[in-house]
Amino acid sequence: MLRVGLIAIATLIAVAVLGSSAAFADSGKVLVFTGTAGSPNAADSAAVSAINAVAAANGLTADATSDATSINTAKLAGYRAVVFVNSSGDVLNAAQEADLQSYVQGGGGFVGIGETALLEQGNTFFDTLLGLTGASRTSGSTSSATDLEFLDRVHPASKGLPILLKAHSDDYYTWTNNPTGTVHTVARARLSNIPLPDGSSVTNDAVSRFTGVTAQNEPQGEVPVSWCRDIQQGRSFYTDLGRTADAYADGNLQKQLSGAISWAAGLVRGNCKATINSNYSITRLSPPNPTTTDAPYAGELTNGAIAADGRVFYTGRAVCYSGYAQQSNWTLPNVGLGCGTIYVWDRSKGTQGNDDQDPMKVQKVASLTVFGAKTGNETGVSAKDEQGLLAFSLDPKFSEGRPYFYIQYFPYYGGEEGVQGGRQLGGGFDRNSYTAERRISRFTYDSATHSIVPGSEKVIMSWRTQVYSCCHVGASMAWDSAGNLYVTNGDNTGNNPNSTDGGYTNSDEQYTIPCPGAAPLTSCGTTDHPGTSFADARQTSGNTNVYEGKIIRIHPLDDPGDTPGVGTTYTIPGANAPNGGNLFAPDSDAVLSGKAKPEVFAMGVRNDYTIHIDPKTDAITTAWVGPDQGTDSSIWGPAKTENAVMFNKAGNFGWPFCQAGRWDYRAKLPGTAPGIAAPVGAVPGTVGGGVDGQTGAYWDCSQDLENDSPYNTGLKMIPKPQPTNVYYGPQGGCYGYKVNANGVPISPDTNTAPSPQITRACPWANGGSQAPIDGGIYRKPAGDHPTAWPSYWDGRWFLVDFAGANNMRHALLMDPATEYKGGQPVSADSLYGIMPASLWGGNRIIHMDWGPDGDLYVLTYSGSNFTISNANDALWRVSYTGGADTPGADPKATPAANSAVVTFGVGASGGVSYAWKFDDGGTATGADATHAFLTGGPHTATLTVTYADGATDSKDVSFAVAPSASTTVGGNVPATLALSLGSPAAFGAFTPGATKTYAANLTANVVSTAGDATLSVVDPATLAPGHLLNGTFSLPSALQAKATDAAHTNTAFAALSGTPLNLLTYSAPASNDAVSVQFQQAIDASDALRTGAYAKTLTFTLSTTTP
Structure with a gap:
């Protein structure tokens, strides 16, 4: 028996791979150059020893020389980086300068230390290399033990170092031209800022904005001492630290050198672009409205929210369009009638790749009928109004099958969306009683029609409030990670009833709204129409039984009922909720006795206009507008003060009894504006003021407070105030005073008193007319988002000021140990270079939010006050354009002219190991590789670079292989x-x-x-x-x-x-x-x-x- 099978013939494919390493790409050496045209620095030996140690710790070999002839192309090619130690003056000749320039621009690293700031002054390239300009780059030098701020918490040169390093002894330059904004600042020194009375140093933003007495009281003594930047394909790092031998005994300096050299040498990646102003672009997304009688693209902008898919919703308060005739006459039936508008900007619509004012990307979603379009004065019968469509937020799962948004607004009529007739959901505006319904509702959005689904409004919560007199109604919304909704409400009290003196506590009956049905010019008093003062903020912010002057927190139900209230449309978060329980638990005596609202999370705020929740920690950030007293007063207390706070538990922030939860106001007795200054003992719960402790009655915010307002319907004793983090006014930023034996501040009768009469812990914050806007805590989104603000900003708190071109516009780095305890920022980065006042003016930024793309979205307002709508109303986007961290994968491909073989190199990738993947399935390792492709035409290779810290970066390179043809020569063997x-x-x-x-x-x-x-x-x-x-x-x-x-x-x-x-x-x-x-x-x-x-x-x- 013989069985015969078939025979298969195979063809062999051969691929050649070469894994040898280029000298520059894989060399583990740095060159330390100590040559100088000046006198050698006695610290050079200590510097070289420190560099040797940190180089060895990073697997590098350091070669030291003072011979300038070593700075040549051939020798530099063998080094990953060069370190210039105290190399000043004209130490290099023209050829050496050119070789160093070519070396750095081609991918090499440079580190300059100390006196190297004076290297080759007047040479344009060395100005760029060092980040300094001027015929003389320095204007002085000082020796001191100075506090250092390590600003960058992610760069290898400062990651892991203390946020604030106390008393680092060294020599420090002052710079002829401030490099801030043109380099990426890694560390700053607090050189000549005025310390606090206890000797503590204070931070500043290293940007000079003030003049005259303000600059004298809040001097700009913050000096950059370490920074970096990219130089084409190479990297440069400079530090002023290390000019003395003793400085190297500080292990923190050695850690900074280690990170700086590792980054410059390309062993690890880092971003040295985050604080360079030119690395950002600003795009106006919404076009101006085409006419004065319509608003298809923007209303009177005040609020907004961004969906997870990138759609931006933004809202207009009350003015229907720029030419709209606002009605202020209380005798007319349409007084205050306005439009609360909603818009959506969608990047996926219109022309792709061009977002600049593309009208096809904007849809008008709705126009609610609201009360609030009423212009006029500050207070009383002829007052303007700030009501309308106020707070707006998207459901946390808006893009995941729950297309709901939540709105707080003042419906003009009781019907759905504030219209007259139809389904009645509330009382709306009542001209007879001078009150209106303040309503929080949920709506369903139809993405196909870009509109509200008819009949979808669900009222979650509502109450009535006076709308007779302006101002300060808020408001904003934010969600925590457990689906709890925070809503801010202003205190709804005006300025003029208190004149410009002290806190808003004037309880005179003339500052109450008219009784129901009474004439507009009358007042009702406390007996016939209680709870209607528009002057006494103790009735609102200090009252535990109302929602004004509060941050409320509720948990909206997934399927709310038709009657708003606890258990039907929302529940009260419990003690296990993020940030703990509300201020008054539902089962507390205060709530059960009808003296407190269980929805209240925080009280004692004034015009709390913006709020955000940190998506990482659930921490709350918010800011509110303060009163209008223009000058510090020895009688009344602090001048106008704005507040911003970061907190994580319920509490009272003290308004109107004190500012910042710590600086007490004088109590007032009823009287014509500004009221009567209360003498000692005249008001329960007060203590004596003045130097002697016997001059006037002041509220005591160091303990629980007694609210004896005749309009108070809540608890008589309210919780002890807690401090805010940032507070400022014309008297300075985070000001402080001497206090008497009772703890009462001794305020001077001027805003310009020098320290120690007035101390200023936040000299970067100042202003005469202020309105802070909270931008929240930035968190860089995961994934590939090339325009996302870099990780440098991650965790920083963004605050701007609406009301002044020279006021606060900053990103704040907080101290984790004190951020929830009223502690001041450790550092403040000015944003004026990135978001200049020249673009938006001083009265523009009204709202900020971070998008899922990591871009900053900004709404700008029409002007300095409400009830204005014009072409300044716009949605903007601030994008990062600086590129990825450096170094990064830099694959190079060189196809052979006459074959299918391609040679690959890693270029300026840096890194410590390299892996190649070819589109035909082949692979290779090493800094250099060759690969033979079987077919000609276009091909792609991917280089993955691994860095010393384990991070990787990949990039494709495309190329064309020479065309080729193939034939087969052979014979056939039969199965045998x-x-x-x-x-x-x-x-x-x-x-x-x-x-x-x-x-x-x-x-x-x-x-x-x-x-x-x-x-x-x-x-x-x-x-x-x-x-x-x-x-x-x-x-x-x-x-x-x-x-x-x-x-x-x-x-x-x-x-x-x-x-x-x-x-x-x-x-x-x-x-x-x-x-x-x-x-x-x-x-x-x-x-x-x-x-x-x-x-x-x-x-x-x-x-x-x-x-």
């Missing part, structure tokens, strides 16, 4: 299995009665083209298989066989049977293989033998299972 046998085997004569084993053999020839084949033998007989036969007689012992060839010489005998016996196995083709087949037959002396021939016919088979 051939077996031939020689002469039959014969044992000869068997001898009866004798024990003996007989042998016989035959030869065979094997030919096989198969990959595997087997030679076997079988006895096919049905009678006594495996045994020799003589007729019907068989031998008792079975016949045994084996086979041998050149490759199989030690085979063993085995008994034959009716089952094939495998003799030889072939694992490869065989040609004319000579095989010897051997047989054995055992005869025992007792075996009975019959005369005749014993024989068997055996079948040999050469078979294969391979086709």
